[in-house]
Amino acid sequence: MFRSLSILVLAALVSGLLAGAAIHAVETPALVAGAETVQAVGVLWLNALRMTIVPLVFSLLVTGVASAADAAATGRLAGRAFMIFAAVLLVAALYGAGAISGLLALWPVDPASGAALTGAVQGDSVPAATTGFREWLPTLAPANPIRAAADDAILQIVVFGLVFGFAATRLRHDLRTPLIGFFQAVAETMIVIVRWVLIAAPIGVFALALGIGLRTGLDAAGALTQYVLMVSAVTIGALILPYGLVAVLRGHDFARFARACAPVQALAFSTQSSLACLPAMVERTRDELGASTQVTGVVLPLAVAVFRMTSPVANLAVAFFIIHLYGLEPSAGQIAAAIAVSLAVSVGAVGLPGQISFFASMAPICLALGAPVEILAILLAVEVIPDIFRTVGNVTADMAVAAVVRPPEEPALAAEAVTEAALGGASQPGASA
Structure with missing residues (x-):
């Protein structure tokens, strides 16, 4: 479903730009008024997506932390795999931020094309903080989590979600199970809402693209093409890590x-889909690399369930491209926060279909950088291309971890049991995990 939807959304983007450009050329008042009314439908669709951000991100963090903690507790082999996961994700995040910054310095977006894209997708940005480290550090912990959610203070929400998730793993089983189950239900409810909203994505994207074409003609096409090329290039470059x-x-x-x-x-x-590639990964890792049953039955399912190397790489590339488009200059604290948020949400969003994970992962990073999230609705339409390279990078990293981790000397849990624990509800067909 989501793969065909991606094609429809891409077609809606192109047709919306063309239709808006045609109306822009003829400048007929009646057509312009009609196009502006249609654009309002796009804004409504975007707001429907935005309303799910905070509850979805918080719930995914809580359940993601709990699932990862349970999987890591299954044995020494899983623990070693998690150490490698964490190290690779950190290096990947730093690479992603550095690579896209370097590319944008060498090939900056044409100001006219960038203005054409951002001018028709208005949003509120958050000014860069000018306080020093001593003033910034206390703000990590939200004095009022509800107010933090209302103010889109996403780093505080992420910190509270991580602390809450880790604290929940320390509860007795009879208390922890219903609590985690509640947040799983909240996350699934938000995902259902997002799925409903995404069904209307061709209409929403067409309406927003119509507004872009109406105001700027086809001037935004250059910026969109450069975006696809840059994010794809940075994601492909991440293959050097595994x-x-x-x-x-x-x-x-x-x-x-x-x-x-x-x-x-x-x-x-x-x-x-990394999940669709899991049987092939198991076969090639076992037959070509001679990996043990413990590795193929423990490490690879864990990697598919909780590890997405290209998530922080591509997500930071998207976020830095957006702040470049808007001419924003985030503070060092905001950049550090964005990197931290990218690492946290990469775990929480694992297993979600590409369109859902794109918005759920990207919105918190943009908010951490003080960038508007409205433009994500347009970038979602062309995500189908970079998403291909996200998946290629992820399966390569999964197999790399399986190749370098060594099985423990002591007997581990049965591979089947660990596989079931790692994959339980984490991935689903169509996910670009």
């Missing part, structure tokens, strides 16, 4: 690892 990991830690297996990855990468390119 290959580098294997080269450094298992240099003698590097050639075999490259051969083992190739068919899985081709499958990821066509399916855009």
Whole structure:
């Protein structure tokens, strides 16, 4: 469903731009008034997406932390895998922020094209903080979580969600289970709402694109094309991380690892789903790399369930492109907050379909940087292209971790039990995890 929806949304973007440009050219008052009315429908659709951000992000963080803690407790092998996951995600986030900043310095967006894209998708930005570290540090903990949610203070929401999730894992089982179940229900409810809203995505994106074309003609097309090329390039460049990991830690297996990855990468390119690639990953890791049943039955399912290397890479690339478009200069504290938020939401959003995870992951990062989130509705329409390279990078990183982690000396839990614990409700078909 979501794959065909992506094509429809992309077609809606193109047709909306063309229709708006045509009305812009003829400047007929009746057509202009009608187009502005249609654009209001797009704003309504966007607001319906925005209303799910805070409850969805908070619930996903709580349930994600609880699921990851349960999976990490299954044995030493899982614990070592989680250490590698964390290290790779941190390096990936730093790479993503640095790579897109370098690309934008070498190839800045044409001011006219950027203004054409942002001028028709207005949103409120948050001014960059000018306080120092001593003033910024106390703001990490929300004195009033409800007010933080109302003010879109996303870093405070993320911090509270992480603390809440970790605290919930310390409760007795009879108390923890219904609490985590409640937030799972909230998250699933928000996802149902987002799915409903996304069904109308072709209409919403068409309406917003119509407004862009109405005001600027086709001037925004250049910025959108540059966005797709840049985010795709940064995401493809992230492949150096899993290959580098294997080269450094298992240099003698590097050639075999490259051969083992190739068919899985081709499958990821066509399916855009890490979950759909899991059987192929297990087969190639076992047959080509000689991995044990513990590794294929523990590490790979865990990786698919809770590890998405390209999430912070691509999400930060998108967010930095947006602040470049709007000419914003976030403070060092906001940039650090955005990197931290990108790492946190990469765990919470694992297993969601691409369109849902894009908005659920990107909105908190944009809010942390003080960037408007309204433009995400337009960028969602072209996400189908970078999403291909997200999945290719993720399956490569999953196999790299499986290649470098060593099984424990002591017997581990049965692979089937760990697989069920890791994948329980975390992934679903169509997810670009």
